[in-house]
Amino acid sequence: MDRGRVFAYAAAGIILGVTVLSGPAIGIVDLTTPRYDMSGLGEGNVTVDEVDLPSSVALDRGYQSQSYYLTVPDARIRLAAIDGKPTVAYGIDIPELGYSRSTTHFLSGGDTGWVTLSLREDTLGDDTVDAERYEGRLSLVLRASDGKTLLANRTVDVEVSE
């Protein structure tokens, strides 16, 4: 038996062996653990010293399409201290369009200093957008052990561009 063959059989043996040994029938070790531990979310405490919300939001005509994309620039917060796993929801409301959306970010132990929070972009139909400018409200809501607190909010222009 040549060397390549030995290696091939050994590799197949190791892969099958580890798979079966970690499987539910034997279960020596559990190799499948969630990458994000979702337990205790929204609990803990955090001290925020500074908040930076963008001043305008764009509603642009999509590339080669009739619909509009709502892009909200990132917000930033500076954390002085953190423990547990509090969450921050970054949201936007556009009352005239009856539109509301937010993205929740999980904060964790190592996140001191500036943290960037994004808001996922969204598509709005051609027929819903008819003005050139709307008024929107951005908000950052912290959820920690002492419940929900509004970290910051701000009224912004939502500029429609073709």
Next chain:
Amino acid sequence: MSTGRVRALAPADARERLVTARTTLVRALVGDRLGLVVFLGTVLALGLTWRVGVFINDNYTLANALVALADGTVVVDDAVYGSLDAPGMTVHEGRPYGRNYGQVAVALPLLWALGATTALADFGLVFASAWSLLLLAFAVQVGRLTGRESACATAGAVLALAAFATGAVLAEPLPERLVPLAALQLGSVLATALLAATVYRLLARIHDRRVGVAAAVGATLATPVAFWATIPKRHVTVTALLVGIVYVFYRSRTDEHDTEALLSPTGFRALAYALVGLYTWVHAGEAFAVFLALALVDLPTAPANDRRTLAVVGAAFAASLLPFFLTNVAISGDPLRPPRMLSEFGAPSGGGAFGGSGASGTEGGGGSLGDSPGRSGGSAPLLPEPVRTLLATAAERLALIFGPFVAGAKAVVSDPESLYRTVVRAGYDGYIGRHDNDQAINLSMLESAPLLAGAVALIATGGHRARAALGRSDGPTLGVRLRRSARTLRSSQIGATDALVAAVAVLFTLIYIPRLPLFAQVTVRYLLPVYVLAVYALARQSWARRVLAERGRAVVWSYLGGVLLGAQLIFVVVTVGSFGRGGAFQLHAVVGLAVGAAFACSGVGSALDERFDPATAVTGGLAAALGTNLTALSALVYFRYGPHVLPAVDWLADLLASA
């Protein structure tokens, strides 16, 4: 027949018998070792894009039908996934049923296998482990093929262990309730790999192995076939069946006695019809179009149509229709009434499938052949009532099945814009957009597979030949020449196969063209088989084969560069420019059309003069790469609907999402 051979060859030794059985299986399914490499390579590539989840809500229908079938019934009483009110669910006498039972039935043994595997291994790790083992097998086979067994096996072992270790570190638990869905997806993935191997076998036999491999890669990875391969819908399953039909048809057209062949030419001919029979079990309407094309080409070009041959073919066809008939009897009580002809579970929507209660199928039938039932009843007043009913039913059914072709032909003439928007530029349509969350995510055929633009050069090749033919003005008259080419077609194995491919492509397109463009198509998925047939047409062009043979290196490097660098470039543009999903798709569309146009031009050039070949090699490689990029970026970035089966890819997709 094949078992007889195995028995004759097998020595007493059980190990050797196993080896013989394995060799026969490999030969029957993928042809030879290179076919096996194509098969394994396709599974490995598709594994990278596979997410366990529901992409489109009619996946619920099949997944729920599979769970029900695993419990031993065709009645779908419970919605294990989503809701019963999903497109494709049908109702008969108050009981809900699924559809495409052939595809569901194939997934059943896979479900059992996957169930047994997850009893031993962690469901979250099974795919990482299997993928690593397949990578090892792939390396070993490549080693045997290239004569560097030891080096390839060693490299394969190292890579497989590294892949497995990465998977084990990043693996996350997968919920067990997704096992049936994954089994259904596995069926689609295996069908796609078989499709790739069959395309390879067909073109390796017609031309050579290089053309075979290139066509297999082109047909699966450079077209939306890869996009739909992990999505449990019928499209790749029927495409694989269709390619199988073309392949066995080709094998049936030889009169040389091939001692290596597992079946006689008549056997292959019978198998072609048997595959059509199995096709009906997945989608009867499409299968009818394929049957029509097959019969139209097969009967006039067959080497023999004696009673015995036709009896064999007919018997095989009848036997292959049994699963379809039995399923229909179990559901509606009528063997000729498949689930798609029953009423829809939910409110009928515009998306109702062909042959179902959806508008166009019945409409077309009623319009074109609506008077037939009355006439047949009126001309035979003396016939007893049961016969009359039978005739009326037959006429009604005929109207239903022939109607779509007539409607399709009418649509091509009356509405060329729809054809343009299906094939060339889809763009944004308000009606379609409203159904797709206002996103312009429906691409045309050329936008989603720019490689198809090369088929345009067919016109140049044809023109070239026509001019050459017309040049000989002293030759025989047109009629004589036509008769002569008909005779050539009959005696030529390749000519008959080309005719079959053309006939299937035309009839298949006709039945769907009145309904296109349509929402939720993404890549004109209804016409998925036509993409593969177009790649066949491309591979049949002598200029394309010359470019592949003489500029192969340039083709491969432009393809790899286009995938490895091009995909990153598109990702950066889409992310930095905040394109959103619709904008990103339109970017793919515009770039695809530009590269496709360049490829079409240089392809026409190459057809006329080989000085264009270097340009054709580069544009062809890039055009193929753009098809791959659409699938790769859809899997990693644009559509996220469930965990990737490979933990490392899942991790990468998470990383890209936060960019």
